[in-house]
Amino acid sequence: MEDRLIYFDNNDTTPLLDPVVTAMLPFFTKAFGNPASLHQLGLEAEEAVNEARATISGLIGAKPEELIFTGSATEANNLAILGAAANASSKRRHLITSKIEHNAVINPIKRLEKDGFRVTWLDVDPEGFVNSEDLKKAITPETFLVSIVHGNHEIGTVQDIKALGMICREAGVLFHTDAAQSFSKVPLNVTNDLVDLASFNAHKLHGPKGIGALYVRGGVHLKKIMEGAPQEFNMRPGTENVPGIIGFAAAAKLAFETLSRDSAHMSAVRDHLIEQLLQIPHTRLNGPRGNRRLPTNADITFKYIEGEAILMHLSMRGVAVSSGSACSSKNLTPSNVLTSIGLKHEDAHGSIRFSFSKLNTIEETDIAAKKVIEVVELLRSMTAFVPEKHSETEGSGEVFYKKKKEEL
Amino acid sequence: MLYSPQYMRHFQTPANIGDLEEADAVEDVHYTGQGCFDRIRIFAKVDDGKIGKVTYRVRGCSGTIAACSAMSELAVGLPLEQAVQIQGEDVATELGGVPDRKRHSVDLAAEALRTIALKLTK
Incomplete structure (x- = not known):
């Protein structure tokens, strides 16, 4: 092994930047409170989480209450897909995705397929693009969700999210995108791009592992997929990963500045x-x-x-x-x-x-x-x-x- | 699982790789299971009913390259009747063990040796 590693595996994960680590450190030892606690330490933790939520939501054109922190982009994808399916009416048992999704999207959808949902797996062209006309044709009155990755994790194809979002919005179908690879690399404004659900994580942008987020547009209803206490707007139970959330916001802020x-x-x-x-x-x-x-x-x-x-x-x-x-x-x-x-x-x-x-x-x-x-x-x-x-x-x-x- | 020093040595500097002009037989094997496209061409020369030399060409992952190298050393001096009995586990042992994801590699290298030994016994 040579001394200096050339790290060309950043679509897998990235090293934390020093300012991110610095931002996180106090929340391990000093400001270690549980945001659900009512004493000063807890209130400070809650305040820090809310600030981080406002920071990240602001960067994607969302409102703070539209962002749910999760343990990863995988969990965010699961919550979006399984949560939307659980909330869909019995007459809407069809969803659409592409053949080039990450396993974090493919496998929850395969689970739904096993449970009796009908799935359309859209082909892509030789460069990996989903054809808008194919999507239009695939939507039926039974369709409740379309999930198409924003930036592909293997071949880097960046879909025209707004065009796909517009088709879904016009058809009255929820549109989810896995933005784990694209976040902070290419522009995404969930409001302008007509996205209803979007998954993110921190560790692809020099933030920590073990923290992700799901954007849920105001008015969109999901059923939660885990039971517990009512954290994260009663959508994702479990004590918040406060240092992770702080690191996520610090990394995102740094990334968007440049x-x-x-x-x-x-x-x-x-x-x-x-x-x-x-x-x-x-x-x-x-x-x-x-x-x-x-x-x-x-x-x-x-x-x-x-x-x-x-x-x-x-x-x-x-x-x-x-x-x-x-x-x-x-x-x-x-x-x-x-x-x-x-x-x-x-x-x-x-x-x-x-x-x-x-x-x-x-x-x-x-x-x-x-x-x-x-x-x-x-x-x-x-x-x-x-x-x-x-x-x-x-x-x-x-x-x-x-x-x-x-x-x- | 980290790879053993033996595995890394065989992968980095594979022994006996190349064609064998004086070969008594040449055989091809490829992985027939789902997904993997590893291929081996094996050459062998026999001396007095024993494997005298084995060489090979390989398209494969680190495991299959290492397994071919280990197999080519393991084979020398084996009576043909023993060479037709070689199993993937024998090759794995030479490599100091392999993780499950490299089981196909040792199995394929062993199959290559069995295949050519069987041909030479006919």
């Missing part, structure tokens, strides 16, 4: 790396280019080799990335996102996600690109499947094998 500058910087870092890596033969960029892509994300397929092996070699060379390879997961299932945009399973296995924060630099991309080139060459030298190596056409390794066996 959003434009940081987005431009991350986009430059992203594009610099993409251009270098696409010089390697047999590579492709997954997802769109430019401002329709999260500034934090570059996802590249390196054909004929396995993503997990690339990841491991890069890790040993001091570069942290993630992979769409099934061999990265216990059950060996390939990424639903990559196969949904048309990648062959075999190519999905050779995909690497490089993801950035404002802390990354152009210099780091130069160093990382050299290491990626070295690793790709090494792994391709081990396989019998690279076309020019054996004058075979792409994907015909089996043919080569048979020919060679016959020769032998």
Whole structure:
């Protein structure tokens, strides 16, 4: 392992910034009160939580009472989807989502499907975009909810949320978006963008893990999915994670202060790396280019080799990335996102996600690109499947094998 | 689970990788379960009824590369009748154990050796 880690896995999680830690620290030891307590310590904690709620809601164009703190964006997604389903009338048992959602959306919806709800899984185009006309056609009088991710966690596609929101608003259908990756990276104003429900978290923007939030537009009714005391407007029981909430607000405030500058910087870092890596033969960029892509994300397929092996070699060379390879997961299932945009399973296995924060630099991309080139060459030298190596056409390794066996 | 030093050594510097011009047999195996596309081409040479040398080419994850390397060392000197009995667990032991998510790797490397040993016994 080299001394200086190049951390290109910021779509997974980010390091806390010092001012965030500083803001949180008093709430562990001194101002440790429970916001539900009626003594001074409790009232101070309640006040701090309310200030944080006002800060974050203000950044997304919401009112403070429209923001419910949760333990994660996953929990926020569950509350939005399962809570909306539980509140839907018996005549509205249909919901719509896309095929490139995060598991935190897919799995609650699959649970509803098992329970008898009808689900439309919308296809996406080769860049990962949901087609507005497809959404319009899918909505029926039975539809109660549409859930479409804002910024995709693997290929960075940023949906036109306002266009989708408008279709849902006109149809009288609730519209939820998972904004875990896009929050503070690309603009989102829940009021202007006609969003009814939106999920967020802190740890993708240099805030702490274990804290998220759900925006619930005023007038939208959900049924809570956990029972307990009446915290969070009686929608999410459990003593509030006060240090987490304070850290969330501090991180969000910092991120929004420099959003434009940081987005431009991350986009430059992203594009610099993409251009270098696409010089390697047999590579492709997954997802769109430019401002329709999260500034934090570059996802590249390196054909004929396995993503997990690339990841491991890069890790040993001091570069942290993630992979769409099934061999990265216990059950060996390939990424639903990559196969949904048309990648062959075999190519999905050779995909690497490089993801950035404002802390990354152009210099780091130069160093990382050299290491990626070295690793790709090494792994391709081990396989019998690279076309020019054996004058075979792409994907015909089996043919080569048979020919060679016959020769032998 | 962190990977063992043996696993990391075999992955970083795999032994016996490449073609084997003097091979008596060559076989291909690939993972047939859901999802994974790992593939191995195995070459073997026999000396006096025993495996004399094994080489391979591999497209696979770290586990499959490491498992091929360990298998290629494990195989040398084995009588063919023993080589056809090799199991994934034998390869896993050479690697100092593997996590569940790499079970497919040791199973595939063992299958490669069994397949070529069986061919050589015919």
